[in-house]
Every structure is written in structure tokens, then in C-alpha cells.
Amino acid sequence: MKFGVVVFPGSNCDTDCFHALTECAGQQAVYLWHKEGSIADDVDAVVLPGGFSYGDYLRVGAIARFSPIMQAVAEFARQGKPVIGICNGFQVLCEAHLLPGVLIRNRSLKFICKDVYLKVARYAAPFTDFEQSVLKVPIAHGEGNYFIDPDGLKRLQDKDQIAFRYCDAQGNVTEAANPNGSVNSIAGIVNEAGNVLGMMPHPERCAEDALGNRDGLKILISIARTKLAAIL
Amino acid sequence: MKANVIVTLKKEVSDPQGFAVQQALGSMEYKGVQNVRVGKFFEVKLDGMTREQAEAQLHEMAEKILSNPVVEDYRFEIVEA
Numbered sequence: 284m285k286f287g288v289v290v291f292p293g294s295n296c297d298t299d300c301f302h303a304l305t306e307c308a309g310q311q312a313v314y315l316w317h318k319e320g321s322i323a324d325d326v327d328a329v330v331l332p333g334g335f336s337y338g339d340y341l342r343v344g345a346i347a348r349f350s351p352i353m354q355a356v357a358e359f360a361r362q363g364k365p366v367i368g369i370c371n372g373f374q375v376l377c378e379a380h381l382l383p384g385v386l387i388r389n390r391s392l393k394f395i396c397k398d399v400y401l402k403v404a405r406y407a408a409p410f411t412d413f414e415q416s417v418l419k420v421p422i423a424h425g426e427g428n429y430f431i432d433p434d435g436l437k438r439l440q441d442k443d444q445i446a447f448r449y450c451d452a453q454g455n456v457t458e459a460a461n462p463n464g465s466v467n468s469i470a471g472i473v474n475e476a477g478n479v480l481g482m483m484p485h486p487e488r489c490a491e492d493a494l495g496n497r498d499g500l501k502i503l504i505s506i507a508r509t510k511l512a513a514i515l
Numbered sequence: 516m517k518a519n520v521i522v523t524l525k526k527e528v529s530d531p532q533g534f535a536v537q538q539a540l541g542s543m544e545y546k547g548v549q550n551v552r553v554g555k556f557f558e559v560k561l562d563g564m565t566r567e568q569a570e571a572q573l574h575e576m577a578e579k580i581l582s583n584p585v586v587e588d589y590r591f592e593i594v595e596a
Contacts, residue, residue, distance in 0.1 A: 341581075346580075349580070385583050387528065387586060388532060390529070431585070
């Protein structure tokens with residue numbers, strides 16, 4: 284499977300994603316520069332990596348939304364192909380209205396960089412086609428506080444769009460395990476069609492034994508398996 | 516033409532930044548401070564259009580990029596003809 288990793292000015296997890304996809308998950312990857320207005324036909328999935336696109340000016344993700352590559356990513360998503368936004372990528376997807384809601388300043392006002400536990404709330408291709416119910420994945424963000432109004436939350440719940448929720452090591456979703464104040468402890472959601480995922484935690488930072496944790500690899504492999512399933 | 520655009524968080528959205536400022540003011544002995552909300556201020560210079568066109572464009576800009584309507588409200592005022 285070939286992944287396209289988008290590079291905005293200020294992206295800083297792009298090479299980590301590229302490494303995790305190629306070296307750890309054994310897939311192919313190419314970079315997609317933010318000024319490109321189209322995505323090559325042989326790209327099967329797009330990754331919007333973490334970082335501080337356009338310096339986080341105005342609002343996180345707000346300026347990236349209007350870059351040429353995002354018009355192409357929106358079209359790519361409309362075609363039903365998998366798009367995953369990690370951290371800043373999630374923020375960009377929300378600003379671009381490819382996902383509902385928005386990420387605002389952490390409740391504590393602190394930039395939080397630590398391992399958290401995620402309860403998998405939805406098991407489905409392409410992103411969570413595996414069985415493990417609790418994943419340990421690091422977060423690193425100042426604006427990861429997911430906000431959506433009560434009606435929006437109900438829509439997410441009714442349509443099974445909540446992919447990951449913050450929990451403790453045993454998988455209990457508690458307010459104490461919610462690091463940033465996110466509504467409903469939401470750490471990641473998918474769009475209605477299920478082909479666009481946004482998540483604050485960084486699966487690419489825990490995809491190999493050298494880093495002491497391979498839980499993130501499950502998500503990357505799950506995406507790759509989707510293409511395999513389509514071929515078979 | 517010049518317009519001032521103000522963007523604020525909606526009332527129902529918590530504002531930890533405003534709360535931090537409020538607490539600082541409290542510790543500086545401004546005891547009467549009940550609440551502080553932090554927002555954004557834009558000075559926008561526009562040319563070559565009527566006031567009506569400018570207003571229409573400002574609404575569009577504010578909804579598309581200057582604010583995120585999910586969590587923010589905006590208002591603007593044309594301060595120089």
C-alpha cells in the first residue's frame with residue numbers, strides 16, 4: 284500500500300510518520316508538499332502528520348485548511364479513500380470540516396507530552412480492524428481538548444463515530460484519565476462514512492520495539508490491511 | 516476603509532486562558548473581577564468597494580477563517596470610511 288504523507292510548513296512529525304509507515308509497517312510512502320494541488324493516482328491513503336502547520340497562527344489548523352493540498356485531500360476523502368490526521372492533522376481535518384467539532388486549548392493550559400491509554404470504541408476497517416481493546420499511545424499537544432455541542436456528540440454516538448476514548452490502564456473511561464478536558468473523553472473520531480480518522484495521540488511514535496511500544500503499529504497495519512482485503 | 520473584527524469564544528465554551536487571567540487579576544487584589552474571557556482582535560483595511568460590499572466580505576471572512584463558528588462568535592464594526 285502506498286501512503287501519502289502531507290508536509291505543511293511547520294509539520295514536524297512527517298518524517299516520523301514516513302519512517303513508521305515504511306520501516307515499521309513495511310509499506311510504501313511518498314511526501315505530499317502542501318503546494319501540490321493533486322494527489323497521484325497510486326496513493327492509497329493520506330496521512331496528515333503532527334506539528335505546528337503555519338505556526339499555529341490564528342487557530343490550530345486554520346491556515347492549513349486553505350492550502351492547495353487540502354483541496355486535493357478533501358476530494359480524496361470524498362472518494363472514500365482512507366485519510367488519517369494525527370494531532371495537528373486532526374486539528375486540520377476539523378477546521379476543513381472533514382470531521383465535526385474542533386480542538387481547543389487544553390483544560391489545564393499545559394502542553395501535555397506523555398503516554399496515555401486509549402479505549403478502542405469502534406472496531407472497523409480501515410483504522411481499527413484489530414482486537415486489542417486498550418492501546419498505550421503518547422500524546423503531545425497544547426490544543427487537544429475536543430469540543431462538540433451536545434447535539435453533535437449525540438450524532439457521533441448514534442452513528443458510531445467515536446474511535447478512541449481516553450481511559451486508564453484497565454480500560455476504564457474516567458474523568459481522571461481525561462488528560463485535556465475533551466468532551467466525552469474523546470481522543471479520536473471518524474467521519475460518517477468511516478474513511479477519515481482524526482486522533483490526538485501519535486501512533487507513529489509507538490510503532491517499534493526500539494521505542495518500547497508497538498501499539499501504534501496496529502492502527503497503521505490496519506489501514507494497510509484494508510487494501511489487501513480489497514485485492515483479495 | 517477600516518474595520519475592527521472581534522472574535523470571542525461562545526458563552527458555553529470554557530475558556531481556560533480567560534480563567535488563568537481572571538485568577539491572576541484576583542491574586543493582584545482586583546477583587547471585583549467576576550469573569551474574564553480572552554478573544555482575538557483584527558484590524559482589516561479594505562479598498563475599492565462600497566460599505567455594503569465590505570460588510571458582506573467581512574461576514575464571509577469571519578465565518579470562513581477569522582473565526583471557527585463551532586466555538587466562536589464574531590462581530591465587526593467599520594470604523595473608518
